[in-house]
Amino acid sequence: MKSLSAAEENYLRTIYKLVTDGLEKVSTNEIAAAVNTKAASVSDMLKKLAEKKLIDYRKYYGVSLTEEGRKTALFIIRRYRLWEVFLVDKLKFNWDEVNAIAEELEHVKAPLLVRRLDEYLGFPKFDPHGDPIPDEFGELSDKPRITLQEVPVGQSGKIVSVSDTSANFLKYLDKVGIYIGAKVLVLEKIEYDGSQELFIDNQKKVFVSKEVAANIQVMLHPN
Amino acid sequence: MKSLSAAEENYLRTIYKLVTDGLEKVSTNEIAAAVNTKAASVSDMLKKLAEKKLIDYRKYYGVSLTEEGRKTALFIIRRYRLWEVFLVDKLKFNWDEVNAIAEELEHVKAPLLVRRLDEYLGFPKFDPHGDPIPDEFGELSDKPRITLQEVPVGQSGKIVSVSDTSANFLKYLDKVGIYIGAKVLVLEKIEYDGSQELFIDNQKKVFVSKEVAANIQVMLHPN
């Protein structure tokens, strides 16, 4: 496993996130937006990562991860998400506060540290946003999950993860009472704008837009 | 408080350590050895730190910290030592394994993180090597301490800290049964080479050289 700089790791984790969030190929501009730089800087970095065989890169066509790149990204994500668990479970941060801090902590690479941290946290399988934590071999234990948008009316399930981890979004969820593990029943869908009404924990009715529903993942109840 | 790079923080903490370990002024070569670079690089960095008013620097004369530099160093040391406590107390690292990891973790600067970590660790006053941890105002709660070399024959005390934190030295102490908090009685001093025989915890006789004794600090028992 090659030794990577913090910048290279940030790009790699970002590219992983973008490719698994739907897109097959990721564009230079998308990466630039995600890592908060300019497209020119991204072009430079893509050359370096391609040089190191971590991404497949053809000029003007966008990038995807090589197998080695994917594996490497998973180890970065492992560190990132373990620190997220630490910050929320042990240091009592809210789930909307941990992004920036985990962004820094993820680059501390002492392998024994990561293993001990994992052990100390009780080998968590999921981070505070419901995303799976790769094990020490880079394996993901994924659950079957669909977005809230895809849940049919009358069906119920459990909220297992959120794909937007911005403070804005997470604070909104806190406010309306949506959280990882909550039971959700889809009461009604509005054809017109894709919004829907939910019943949370058999208690509270919540109305959410299609933008919100698209960023929430659900595991359907066997039913 | 200015925002510093990891490199600047490493230099600053190192200079602090060297000035408080006796020397009034620190030489370029000493710094180079301690931060593991070349003297030329140190000269460059000293100019930058002087520019930022963190050190007093006159060419060819060596450096000392300004009041602002001292304060800044104490906040870096605070982070460094809190992470050391975390690694030993929570992650069960041995006291000879934490240097390199704390070296990386110290640069994560989110202020709320440091405060929460402190709280989580129970506001420790001393790190695993017995060194005091500055509080959130940068204040050190220091104990009266003398080196083992200065303890007279027949006097007993408690070992409160070690000033060499290399793995070599700490493993040696583990082997002979010397640890922070141990009771120590000086049984005999050999004039010839400065070595001495100790009685640890009223149990075990240990013979140590003057080099070892110089790196162990003791708080004398009221007696």
Add this chain to the structure above:
DNA sequence: ACATTTTTTTAGACAAGTCTAAAACTTATA
């Protein structure tokens, strides 16, 4: 199909931090 707009890449510059080799300065020694 061709002109316009958008995206991506290149060219050239800059800052931080490091290095080697050489020059400048200080300290030790004969």
Add this chain to the structure above:
DNA sequence: TATAAGTTTTAGACTTGTCTAAAAAAATGT
């Protein structure tokens, strides 16, 4: 006190990562 030895600084180069401006390529619209 002159010379040698050791230390520190400078000069110049290199790497990493970033930027702006301009050029090149791709996508879009009429």
